[in-house]
Amino acid sequence: MIPSRFNGLYQTYLDAIEVGLKQVVNRANAFGSTRLYDILAYHMGWKVRGKGSESRGKRIRPLLLLLSCSAAGGEWSRALPGATAVELVHNFSLIHDDIEDHSPLRHGRKTVWKKWGIPQAINAGDAMFSLAHLEAIRLAQTVEVTIGLKAVEIMQNTCFHLTQGQYLDLSYESRHDVTVDDYWPMVEGKTAALISASTQLGALAAFCDDQLSEIYRQFGRLIGLAFQIQDDLLGIWGNIALTGKSIHSDLVTGKITLPVLYGLSRSDEFADRWKRNQIHLDDVPELTRLLELSGAREFAAMQVTRLLDEALATLNQAKPVGNAADALVNLASSLVNRQY
Amino acid sequence: MIPSRFNGLYQTYLDAIEVGLKQVVNRANAFGSTRLYDILAYHMGWKVRGKGSESRGKRIRPLLLLLSCSAAGGEWSRALPGATAVELVHNFSLIHDDIEDHSPLRHGRKTVWKKWGIPQAINAGDAMFSLAHLEAIRLAQTVEVTIGLKAVEIMQNTCFHLTQGQYLDLSYESRHDVTVDDYWPMVEGKTAALISASTQLGALAAFCDDQLSEIYRQFGRLIGLAFQIQDDLLGIWGNIALTGKSIHSDLVTGKITLPVLYGLSRSDEFADRWKRNQIHLDDVPELTRLLELSGAREFAAMQVTRLLDEALATLNQAKPVGNAADALVNLASSLVNRQY
Numbered sequence: 001m002i003p004s005r006f007n008g009l010y011q012t013y014l015d016a017i018e019v020g021l022k023q024v025v026n027r028a029n030a031f032g033s034t035r036l037y038d039i040l041a042y043h044m045g046w047k048v049r050g051k052g053s054e055s056r057g058k059r060i061r062p063l064l065l066l067l068s069c070s071a072a073g074g075e076w077s078r079a080l081p082g083a084t085a086v087e088l089v090h091n092f093s094l095i096h097d098d099i100e101d102h103s104p105l106r107h108g109r110k111t112v113w114k115k116w117g118i119p120q121a122i123n124a125g126d127a128m129f130s131l132a133h134l135e136a137i138r139l140a141q142t143v144e145v146t147i148g149l150k151a152v153e154i155m156q157n158t159c160f161h162l163t164q165g166q167y168l169d170l171s172y173e174s175r176h177d178v179t180v181d182d183y184w185p186m187v188e189g190k191t192a193a194l195i196s197a198s199t200q201l202g203a204l205a206a207f208c209d210d211q212l213s214e215i216y217r218q219f220g221r222l223i224g225l226a227f228q229i230q231d232d233l234l235g236i237w238g239n240i241a242l243t244g245k246s247i248h249s250d251l252v253t254g255k256i257t258l259p260v261l262y263g264l265s266r267s268d269e270f271a272d273r274w275k276r277n278q279i280h281l282d283d284v285p286e287l288t289r290l291l292e293l294s295g296a297r298e299f300a301a302m303q304v305t306r307l308l309d310e311a312l313a314t315l316n317q318a319k320p321v322g323n324a325a326d327a328l329v330n331l332a333s334s335l336v337n338r339q340y
Numbered sequence: 341m342i343p344s345r346f347n348g349l350y351q352t353y354l355d356a357i358e359v360g361l362k363q364v365v366n367r368a369n370a371f372g373s374t375r376l377y378d379i380l381a382y383h384m385g386w387k388v389r390g391k392g393s394e395s396r397g398k399r400i401r402p403l404l405l406l407l408s409c410s411a412a413g414g415e416w417s418r419a420l421p422g423a424t425a426v427e428l429v430h431n432f433s434l435i436h437d438d439i440e441d442h443s444p445l446r447h448g449r450k451t452v453w454k455k456w457g458i459p460q461a462i463n464a465g466d467a468m469f470s471l472a473h474l475e476a477i478r479l480a481q482t483v484e485v486t487i488g489l490k491a492v493e494i495m496q497n498t499c500f501h502l503t504q505g506q507y508l509d510l511s512y513e514s515r516h517d518v519t520v521d522d523y524w525p526m527v528e529g530k531t532a533a534l535i536s537a538s539t540q541l542g543a544l545a546a547f548c549d550d551q552l553s554e555i556y557r558q559f560g561r562l563i564g565l566a567f568q569i570q571d572d573l574l575g576i577w578g579n580i581a582l583t584g585k586s587i588h589s590d591l592v593t594g595k596i597t598l599p600v601l602y603g604l605s606r607s608d609e610f611a612d613r614w615k616r617n618q619i620h621l622d623d624v625p626e627l628t629r630l631l632e633l634s635g636a637r638e639f640a641a642m643q644v645t646r647l648l649d650e651a652l653a654t655l656n657q658a659k660p661v662g663n664a665a666d667a668l669v670n671l672a673s674s675l676v677n678r679q680y
Contacts, residue, residue, distance in 0.1 A: 027500070036507040096466060100459035119440035119510050122462055126436060127503035129469065134496045140489055149480055152492055156473045160367070163467035167376040170459050 004334065006327040010063065013076065013083075017062045020084040022046070024131050039124040040131075043095055043112050056107065057094075060335060061086040061195060064223070065202040067331060068216050070324030074206020081138035082151060082201040088132030089155065090194060093162055095125035100170060101253070129159070143205050151201055158197040165189020172256045176275055180261045187228045188221075195224030203318075215318040219332075222311035226304045226336040232257035233300050236288060239339070251284050258303065259296035267294035308336045344674065346667040350403065353416065353423075357402045360424040362386070364471050379464040380471075383435055383452050396447065397434075400675060401426040401535060404563070405542040407671060408556050410664030414546020421478035422491060422541040428472035429495065430534060433502055435465035440510060441593065469499070483545050491541055498537040505529020512596045516615055520601045527568045528561075535564030543658075555658040559672075562651035566644045566676040572597035573640050576628060579679070591624050598643065599636035607634035648676045 025044060028037035041047045045056030062083030069079040097103070098111040099121050105111060113121035136155045140148025168186040172178045199220030203213040235250030236259055250257055263270045270290040273279075279287065291297065311332060320328060365384060368377035381387045385396030402423030409419040437443070438451040439461050445451060453461035476495045480488025508526040512518045539560030543553040575590030576599055590597055603610045610630040613619075619627065631637065651672060660668060 028504075035511065036504060096462050100462055118458070120507070122436050122440055122465075123503050123506045123510065125462075126469070127500060127507070129466070130496045130500035130503065133473065134493065134500065137489065137493050137496065145485060145489065149477065149485065149489055149492075152489075153474065153477050156470045156477065160467060160470035160474065163463050163470065164368075164376060166463045167460070167467070170463065171375065 004330050006323075006330050009323060009327050010331070013063055013066045014059055016077070016080060017059050017066070017083050017087065020080050020135075021087060024084055024088065024135050027131060027134075028127060036124065036127060039112060039116055039120065040128060042115070043091060043124070043128075045107065057087075057091070059087055060227075060331075061090055061198040063331060064195065064220060064328070065198040065205075067324050067328040068199040068202025068220075069206045070202075070322065071320035071328050072203045072206035072208050072212065072216065072318065073321055074202070074208075076324075078142045079139075079202055079205035081135045081142055082198075082205055085132045085136035085139075085151075085155060086194060086198045086201065088128055088135060089159060089162075092125050092128035092132060093166075093194075095121055095128060097166065099125075100166070101255075139201075139205065143207075147204055147207075151204060154197055154200060154204075158193045161189045161193040163189075165191070165193065169256060173254060178256060178261060178264075180258070180265060183256070183258050183261050184225075186256070187225060191228040191231075192221045192224035195227065196221035199223075212318060215314060219311050219315045219318065222307050222314060223332050223336065226307035226311065229258050229300050229304050229307070230336055230338060232259055233297065233304070234339070236260075236291065237297065251287055252279055252281060254279065258300045259291055262296040262299045263291040263294045266296070267291070270294055304336060308333065311336075344670055346663075346670050349663060349667050350671070353403055353406045354399055356417070356420060357399050357406070357423050357427065360420050360475075361427060364424055364428065364475050367471060367474075368467060376464065376467060379452060379456055379460065380468060382455070383431060383464070383468075385447065397427075397431070399427055400567075400671075401430055401538040403671060404535065404560060404668070405538040405545075407664050407668040408539040408542025408560075409546045410542075410662065411660035411668050412543045412546035412548050412552065412556065412658065413661055414542070414548075416664075418482045419479075419542055419545035421475045421482055422538075422545055425472050425476035425479075425491075425495060426534060426538045426541065428468055428475060429499060429502075432465050432468035432472060433506075433534075435461055435468060437506065439465075440506065441595075479541075479545065483547075487544055487547075491544060494537050494540060494544075498533045501529045501533040503529075505531070505533065509596060513594060518596060518601060518604075520598070520605060523596070523598050523601050524565075526596070527565060531568040531571075532561045532564030535567065536561035539563075552658060555654060559651050559655045559658070562647050562654060563672050563676065566647035566651065569598050569640050569644050569647070570676055570678060572599055573637065573644070574679070576600075576631065577637065591627055592619055592621060594619065598640045599631055602636040602639045603631040603634045606636070607631070610634055644676055648673065651676075 065083045066076045070076045099113045139151045196217045200217035203216035405423045406416045410416045439453045479491045536557045540557035543556035
């Protein structure tokens with residue numbers, strides 16, 4: 001995480017999130033199925049010899065959820081089951097996405113399917129999915145029955161939306177007519193859905209009414225879109241040492257990103273090279289140059305700025321309060337502007 | 341379904357189940373993701389040129405759920421969202437299991453992964469999973485909020501239990517020390533969990549108290565275990581024309597079943613052949629003979645009879661009422677004694 005004057009607050013939340021996550025995943029240790037637990041704990045980054053938190057995700061979604069709850073005037077500790085639930089959903093989707101995208105590495109370590117094979121990885125993702133929703137149900141106790149039920153419904157609608165985004169992503173791979181317009185429904189599902197659910201659930205756990213929760217949802221949605229485009233940029237122009245991903249993998253794997261779709265529409269030379277055949281590591285420098293020449297990098301960066309501005313203006317409408325309000329703005333900005 | 345005097349009743353329920361299922365899966369037609377819908381509808385057996393219901397599952401779980409609800413004195417139509425939910429969970433698990441087990445055929449048709457590839461099949465299973473749970477939440481409206489919340493929790497615990505059973509099944513494949521004792525925790529998760537949830541949810545939707553719902557759950561659990569062992573028997577001694585599966589696939593694929601585990605413990609000759617190397621189609625007649633000689637077929641058949649007797653005695657304790665009570669006994673018996 002980027003150093004800031006909110007680090008203390010973030011850490012308080014992050015510690016509580018990690019304790020919560022471990023309690024849930026520990027359920028996989030019951031019934032003697034110890035090794036199913038091992039798979040889940042490995043994926044969560046807990047069982048790594050000689051490594052610390054760098055093998056974990058950044059726990060962005062639960063952090064946004066708890067900060068939204070606090071900023072909306074709620075008691076963040078009541079929202080904790082929601083926070084662990086969104087992080088577990090995120091990790092369920094990573095386990096499955098890594099299989100679907102054939103990704104061998106995550107956070108510099110082998111992915112679950114690479115280590116245990118595809119069948120166990122599919123099943124471990126399914127287990128993570130159920131654990132996530134079992135956590136969401138607990139909001140009925142920590143907050144209120146009707147809010148718990150609403151949270152469960154939001155979570156499942158979000159998961160369904162995730163699969164719609166992923167469906168589009170996978171289907172675009174075999175198509176040659178995908179445009180910039182096709183980008184948005186894909187990322188609304190793949191990325192914005194879960195981040196918007198996070199900020200919305202935070203507001204709901206603070207007993208916000210539907211209108212106010214909807215503003216928080218919008219805020220999360222815009223942050224999510226900006227976050228994804230920044231991810232797209234880093235996937236092409238990022239630094240492997242910081243991102244922990246294989247360099248230029250997004251161009252080599254043919255991933256459909258905003259810069260690529262923009263480049264396809266603006267540069268015939270890039271489009272010819274992209275569509276001709278499989279892209280090899282040797283082609284990457286030239287393709288990257290053509291993409292930059294087409295204005296794709298600038299276009300994508302402009303979208304990031306626009307979306308972040310909109311997101312912060314939206315949050316303002318919700319009149320967030322206290323230290324958490326500032327911390328939320330700080331976190332959103334640093335996520336969207338991150339370099340890794 | 342085996343012809344019986346309850347066919348009219350079954351058909352009433354089955355028609356309502358099919359209407360409910362179609363309404364849910366239609367949600368995948370929203371957001372323009374028409375082809376995600378196509379995948380799900382294909383799997384459910386609705387889009388089959390020149391074929392009728394033989395390309396569908398038997399909808400056993402939702403039927404047991406609705407009959408349990410009626411037999412417990414409830415209004416079955418209120419339990420419908422539970423019925424569609426359990427059937428969708430079953431189908432989610434089939435889509436993923438078919439990938440994990442590398443099965444090319446189901447009901448005589450290509451499996452989803454075989455037709456659309458592994459990535460889309462994983463994702464379609466995930467979509468089915470979310471739709472299932474969105475349905476379960478609707479019980480909060482059709483029955484009552486607290487019962488809806490309880491149902492959602494039972495469903496997720498069941499799904500988690502499913503993954504534990506599947507984890508064991510997959511891990512047994514690479515082990516040579518699996519015994520008859522190891523069989524039970526695997527099938528408790530893989531098969532009994534969802535069938536026991538079905539009968540329990542039916543009772544809950546009839547406003548049964550915890551004690552009575554627990555009896556219905558036990559009944560379903562015993563039926564589930566018996567059902568699985570019968571499935572094991574059919575996988576070795578069944579008739580391909582009726583089951584629609586590749587003949588002897590359970591011996592060829594090395595599937596861990598009760599007859600095989602019994603045979604391994606009783607026949608050194610069978611154990612030698614089983615462990616030596618991959619089993620080919622040519623080896624199947626001799627292996628089947630050795631297995632039968634070991635008493636495995638008789639042992640498994642005895643377990644089926646014992647479990648069915650226990651199940652019916654358990655149901656009796658619940659004092660089921662009306663035509664549905666008799667239909668439930670009839671259905672349970674015919675499922676367990678089925679030849680396909």
